[in-house]
Amino acid sequence: MTRYIIQRLLQAVPLLLAISIAVFLLMQAIPGGPMAAYENNPNISAEDLVRLREELGLNVPVPQQYLNWLTAVMRGDWGTSLVSRRPVLVEIGERLPNTLTLSLTAFVIALLLAIPIGIISATRQYSWFDHVMTTIAFMGHSIPVFWLGLVLIILFNVTIKNPVTGGPLLPGGGMYTIGENFSLGDRLVHLILPASVLILFNLSVHVRYTRAGMLDVLNQDYIRTAFAKGLRERTVILRHAVKNGILPLVTIIGLEIPNLFNGALLTETIFSWPGMGRLFFTSIERGDYAILMGVLMLSSSLIVLFGLITDVVYAFLNPRIRFE
Amino acid sequence: MSATSTPVGSITWQARRQESMLALTWRRFRKHKPAMVSALVLAIIIAACVFVPVLLGYDMYNAPVELRRQPPSAAHFFGTDELGRDLMMRIWVGGRISLLIGISAMLLSITIGTLVGSLAGYYGGWVDTVLMRFNDFMLAIPHLFILLIVAQLLRSMNMPEISGGPLPIIVIIGALSWMGVARLVRGQFLALKSKEFVDAARMAGAKNQRIIWRHILPNAASPIIVAATLRVANAIITESTLSFLGFGVQPPMPTWGNMLKNAQSQMTIAPWVAIFPGLFIFITVVAINYLGDGLRDALDPRHVK
Numbered sequence: 294m295t296r297y298i299i300q301r302l303l304q305a306v307p308l309l310l311a312i313s314i315a316v317f318l319l320m321q322a323i324p325g326g327p328m329a330a331y332e333n334n335p336n337i338s339a340e341d342l343v344r345l346r347e348e349l350g351l352n353v354p355v356p357q358q359y360l361n362w363l364t365a366v367m368r369g370d371w372g373t374s375l376v377s378r379r380p381v382l383v384e385i386g387e388r389l390p391n392t393l394t395l396s397l398t399a400f401v402i403a404l405l406l407a408i409p410i411g412i413i414s415a416t417r418q419y420s421w422f423d424h425v426m427t428t429i430a431f432m433g434h435s436i437p438v439f440w441l442g443l444v445l446i447i448l449f450n451v452t453i454k455n456p457v458t459g460g461p462l463l464p465g466g467g468m469y470t471i472g473e474n475f476s477l478g479d480r481l482v483h484l485i486l487p488a489s490v491l492i493l494f495n496l497s498v499h500v501r502y503t504r505a506g507m508l509d510v511l512n513q514d515y516i517r518t519a520f521a522k523g524l525r526e527r528t529v530i531l532r533h534a535v536k537n538g539i540l541p542l543v544t545i546i547g548l549e550i551p552n553l554f555n556g557a558l559l560t561e562t563i564f565s566w567p568g569m570g571r572l573f574f575t576s577i578e579r580g581d582y583a584i585l586m587g588v589l590m591l592s593s594s595l596i597v598l599f600g601l602i603t604d605v606v607y608a609f610l611n612p613r614i615r616f617e
Numbered sequence: 618m619s620a621t622s623t624p625v626g627s628i629t630w631q632a633r634r635q636e637s638m639l640a641l642t643w644r645r646f647r648k649h650k651p652a653m654v655s656a657l658v659l660a661i662i663i664a665a666c667v668f669v670p671v672l673l674g675y676d677m678y679n680a681p682v683e684l685r686r687q688p689p690s691a692a693h694f695f696g697t698d699e700l701g702r703d704l705m706m707r708i709w710v711g712g713r714i715s716l717l718i719g720i721s722a723m724l725l726s727i728t729i730g731t732l733v734g735s736l737a738g739y740y741g742g743w744v745d746t747v748l749m750r751f752n753d754f755m756l757a758i759p760h761l762f763i764l765l766i767v768a769q770l771l772r773s774m775n776m777p778e779i780s781g782g783p784l785p786i787i788v789i790i791g792a793l794s795w796m797g798v799a800r801l802v803r804g805q806f807l808a809l810k811s812k813e814f815v816d817a818a819r820m821a822g823a824k825n826q827r828i829i830w831r832h833i834l835p836n837a838a839s840p841i842i843v844a845a846t847l848r849v850a851n852a853i854i855t856e857s858t859l860s861f862l863g864f865g866v867q868p869p870m871p872t873w874g875n876m877l878k879n880a881q882s883q884m885t886i887a888p889w890v891a892i893f894p895g896l897f898i899f900i901t902v903v904a905i906n907y908l909g910d911g912l913r914d915a916l917d918p919r920h921v922k
Binding site: 307308311312315316319322323431432434435436437438439440443444446447451452548551552554555558559562563573574577585588589592593596597600 | 750753754756757758759760761762763765766767769770773850854857858861862864877880881884885888891892895898899902903906907
């Protein structure tokens, strides 16, 4: 097992290097590159520009620039935001917890709902419960995330009013009520709509794979044997079938991690949630390439890391992989 | 029955069998009720995209200001937007663009994915390693993030004829969404390349290229067709997302996505502006996904639901 983990870790290194090169080159390709923000500024003279280029280390060949950037990144110096003039790591560090609060809450709730739903759907295949759940999963998979967000705002913020106060039933944006002291209830209320969008999206994928995996397993001989031994259905499902049945789900979770970031970008933009996705979006519009590089590097690294973790979990659940 | 036991009969049996491949698929497909309904819905949507704008004849770009934000009525079925333009008109014209982008992007991503997947699966060895590592790499950068950056990149290049139109969006979506297809095709090739008919073809002197494209690929067609269907649905969602964020097709040319771009600021006063275009994305994508489901059942008899 240790060997397997080390092997997978070593494979991740070249992948991360390739990503860093791609990110670096992409930013070079954006017109004006790092200097775009200054070149259009009438208050900055030609001499200033030369000095700035030197300061930013842009007067050396591109490969050298890349190496300098990479070593700086390794040392924890991710550069400075061109707009706010604050260190990139500080900017991202402020937003990352907000993104994690939203995405992970939605992810965990979706998982906790999806596994039992998928299991029940599979064991009661073609029952009304199964039909309703597979239909919901199908719809959730086909609905544009951003539009679902808009519809939820129209429903719960614009149309339906709070019967007591007469104001909107649920807040349609932001992470807390501005001007009020911190309260957990206020935070949770703000979390409901954006999290619901992400939950439905994650749920639809996870239910489909749990159901499919369970159906595969339930038709196998060892399950029939377990039933033949006289075990109760509960025991057969929970002790024998589930561990194999959720294998496809583990694989798909690994593949779905990038989607967490995509989903975060959309929900954060629609619900004005001050997270990493929204930071990325506003930085594109402002051409703040330092932030863009930081967010891309961090999210890609997290994707590789989570992919690694799902591989390890998969190997733990499925010994055939480990010993190959 | 006896036909299979005599040599002459066996030939006719096989011939009939081959002839009815399409008919067989169609018979299985017909049993999938949601897919049949979806096919009908899609036919209606496509017909409406083609004919409704011609029949309505509203001006798509200019409208009297006093008509702005009219709720749905007999004259304006879906209401009007913040500039007074008829939404019915814009939705069906926008549908043309959205469907065009969906289908073209699918063609591009299926082409690249099939190419990469077949080469990796057939040749194996270092070709496979290189291509699949590249695949992993493409999957490791969050899709939407890279789409936005590349869209921004293309937009800032000086290409006034195509900038803001459907072409750059088709290229971006197609070029950044082939990875799943490549994996799928590679898997098919790995499974098929050790089959006897491949050996037979090689014995008969067929070159690698011929074996890949003429012998193996047709046998992998079914899952590729299903994947292609689902890619259209995904491309439509991706287009609408990019356009919604302002990085896709630029107004005044309507698409289902960019019609929603200003909708968020209109939500309190004109919610229909936000609801209708999204509803059509939703209906179309559900229908295409059910169609893919039905095709999967019809084309792959081993696939048990």
